[in-house]
Amino acid sequence: MAEKNRLVVLPCNGMDKEAGAISRELALLLSEKGADVICPVLYQSKPKRYQKELESGKLLVIDGCKTGCASKLAREHGLKIAKKATIKELLKEENLKSGKSPVIGKEKLGLLPAWAERLEELEDIAAEEGGTCFTATVSFRRFAFDKFIFKVPEAGYFFNENDCWARVEGERARLGVSDYVQQSASDIIFFEPPEVGKELSMFDEAGSIESTKTALDIISPVSGTVTAVNGELVEAPELINSDPYVAGWAVEVELSDFESDRELLMDCAGYFDYLNEKVKKEYMKRYGGK
Amino acid sequence: MRFRSRGWLKVSEETFMGVPRGKIPWCPAIDYEKCDYCMECDEFCPHGAFERREGEEKRLVVAHPENCVVFCRVCARTCGPDALSFPDKTETLELIKRLREDEQDG
């Protein structure tokens, strides 16, 4: 049973739409080929029941639609998602749409065996080598203005002038907003993540946040594909206030052209000076240079 | 969604990415055919890009385009009748890149 690389499938199991029914059907096809299937309903009430399977295999999550219930479930339980597919996207490739009826259409049923094979061969989403796991300790430089203390990391981060950062490790980056955004927006109470799989050009919106005072977009400093969003942040957006640069990360992307993106970005030292000026200037503007 | 403008966020940078802000044509355009003057965008914008004009035909104008934060489009989301539009982002970025080169050359 406990062979490594064995697939463990967590389907969305949505009962009310065709996409959900397809994800369930695909999971069953894969189970015939030897994969373990996790029932998302049972898993929710008795997660221990699947502990053995999850420890030994590689987790494939099949979401029906963009709501991503299966992914969310996995994230909530801290599961490492190795592979991922979304039925709506698979359908889109075939120029098909998900139907409203939960009964799978005939032309779609015919596609499923081929899809099952494809999913078996699906590549892992997280890079396994290269240590791109964003675990290194970050140290900060600080400057004070009035009672406010502003923090900027010492290294490893790149900023745009929209006060958003990219923490770059190898081919990947995590994105978020700076301490300045956190302090001027005040208490953040919502984080709306972008879709996993979304292609970002530089300066595209990578999700948005809303505070008690205002709302703003996270404007991506880099181009790439969204590979993960911080599920914890959806639950606890105040992490952006308490730890804007590490625990408050919003989005993880696979970089597509960092070498050229970087020419337009500030490094940590550059942003430190930029922010210092910005805070001062803003104050003068507000109070007329007292 | 209603937000009040707060001074703390009010900032207009004289330059953006090393380019004089005035040279970057980034700000919302109001489609007056659609605008119903609900003023939600003005309520929202913490940077003061809009201005209300009592008694005039166009009761809301983009009076301070230079206050608009380049690449920010949040106000458009507050607009029910979808009357706000922005320049193309890719074109704007290309323009900024060209202007940066000019700045460096000149």
Place this chain on the structure above:
Amino acid sequence: MGSVNSPERVGVISCSGEAEPEGTIARNAVRLVMEKYRPGVTVSLCLPLYLAGDGGERQFAKAFPVIAVDGCEKACARLATEKYSGKVEDRIDIRELLEEWGVTEELSRSHPGRLEDELTERVAQEIVKKLDRLVG
């Protein structure tokens, strides 16, 4: 830590006084000074943040003059500043002021009415006087 690089500023710390009507007057008066009468010069400091915050309040109180606005003789605002940052430049005790003004009515901490609002205004003016003396 970078240096404090801001223009002339005075910290005003209010007693937190949730349980006392003088506390409500203190907080609201400080807020009035900060928003209406002397914006820019006034930086309000939150007392429990001396303990729970990131150090910004302590740092500020060390670098700039601080006026403590206390609701009663317990003088929390003054004592907390002295404990965490150093001496206060000036102080107000609202209970003392009320005595001086001959206010004997019972005041509400939760539902400030006309009398409380009027007293809040008067306390705000007292703070402004002290503030202007410091800034010169």
Place this chain on the structure above:
Amino acid sequence: MEEDKVYVIPCSGIGKASASVGREAAYTVVEDERPGVSDTLCLSLLTLGDERAQDEVRRHRVITIDGCAKDCAKKNVEAVKGSVDSSHRVHDYLKKNKDLKPEGVLDIGEGGRKLSRLIAEDIAREVDGLLKED
């Protein structure tokens, strides 16, 4: 724990409307909803280590209300007695009631008042529960 009353302690935040909402909620509980069996005290007394206030907090159940994620009220009580019996954040209520944004620090407005009533209702129930436990 002594049975007579539960302390409801809000934060002292002066720069944020949510702190005013928290205080309003505390007053609603101790003055209107559960007078006599609940009470409040100045958080600053705890920050300063006032002995009588510390003693009160140690001898009674405590519920805190914080206006932001810095959790001053909770942290200052925890510094005295290790834990609180229950803690609330105004923003958790705001997250669930997006349309009840408080207006300003001095006047929290209709939305803020509604929000404070929601918090007060929950806390009043908790006060009852804690008193029953004792």
